[in-house]
Amino acid sequence: MGIAESTSKQQKPSEPEETTVFEDRISNLPxxxxxxxxxxxxxxxxxxxxxxxxxxxxxxxxxxxxxxxxxxxxxxxxxxxxxxxxxxxxxxxxxxxxxxxxxxxxxxxxxxxxxPLQKFRLRWHYRCNSIDVDTWVHTAISRGFLQELDLEVFLHQPFNLTSTLFNHAKPLVVLKLNGSIVINPPSSSSSSLGFPALKVLHLHSVEYANHDSFWRFLTCCPVLQDLSVESFSGNCPCNFKIIVPTLKILHLHFLHLSYELEINTPALEQIHFRGQLSKDVLLKNLSNVVDAVVIESLYISDDLEEFGNRVGYFIRALSNVKSLHLDSFTTHCLYRASEFDPPMFHNLALLKFDGCTSFRHGLLPLLRRSPNLEALLLQKIPADHEEKTSIFEWIVMSSHLKTIYFKGFDGSMDELQFVRHVLKEASFLETMKLSSSCLNSEEKLHVLQELLMFPRKSRTCQIEFI
Known part of the structure; x- marks a missing residue:
């Protein structure tokens, strides 16, 4: 029986070796x-x-x-x-x-x-030729389907895209221009010109042919919602007149003072201003702004009082914001202003403050006018004893403050002592968040262990250290 079984096994044909077959499923897709x-x-x-x-x-x-x-x-x-x-x-x-x-x-x-092409993006920084750029842009929009045009070009001589853009770019929804481009809209107000579908417009480092070129450009954008403007040269003073009923997002960055600014935007929800604030500013209908950033570049001037009055005028127009982001120089200007009477920020829930100076004279007046503030983000814990005491007293007295975030925490004994006092006295605090870029992971773990040992008056307060 054993021999028969052995013979049977020997006569069994060998199985063919398995081969791996790779099927190109991607190429078979529609x-x-x-x-x-x-x-x-x-x-x-x-x-x-x-x-x-x-x-x-x-x-x-x-x-x-x-x-x-x-x-x-x-x-x-x-x-x-x-x-x-x-x-x-x-x-x-x-x-x-x-x-x-x-x-x-x-x-x-x-x-x-x-x-048809729907999106054309061109970045050309080296040996850029205006004739080629104009030809490619015209080719991109000539079929009448282009929805997004993004140009970043730098030439020895700026070039003008007026005839190409304003006559053939009706379907454009997004237009971003950066570099050696002259904004020179046609003087005609014909309805056949312009961008009836344009919602996003970014004008960065471009030039303006005339004082009112920017304003005439905006009149060609009847449904604009997102506008970003960067101007770094004051060689040709320009009137940045922004009267757009549909605008919701506005980013402004000026590194000169040779401009006029008028904003009348009843639907605006976000405004971010960085740079230098001109004296020729007119603000209207900003009651719907919920998010604001005001970051002033350091401007060397003997008359900080006047400069502070400009900043104060800007801040007063934002009294309904829910989120406000300031820097130390902005609050310093507010402190030096003679005409700034801070409004009540009843809706303000989040205040971000970049800087480590002007707490007591710049930041505290704003805190005292923000009765419903829920979150406070500070770049660093103040080093001055009086400023630290003032901030501590306000935090303890606030019944709405739920979150404190110290972004530049370095784990020093002085800062740890301040956090200990806050945790011990703040009744309504829910989150104490700290972050550090100067500590390694082992040092952070050690600091976190020490923080978790601090007594907390608020039983719901959580400590985060990143």
Missing amino acids: EPLLCYILSFLTTKEALATSILSSRWKTLWTLVPILDLDDSELTFPDSSIGSWVFRSKNHHQTGYRFRFADIVSRVWVLRNANPF
């Missing part, structure tokens, strides 16, 4: 879905897929997004005609074709398909 996947890649990455197979060779040209950056754009030799682009070092000359040659070829391949 073309619209593949294009959707490629839209999340940069143009460089999408173009690199053309070497995968014949199916992928021209697939990147169907993607409705072009993202071209002279600091990142490179091509494999086999992708589009054995081109080699320059090194990231702008001063090296190890390339055969200029950035303009590469982009022009991309446009030729891209325009061979009927699918």
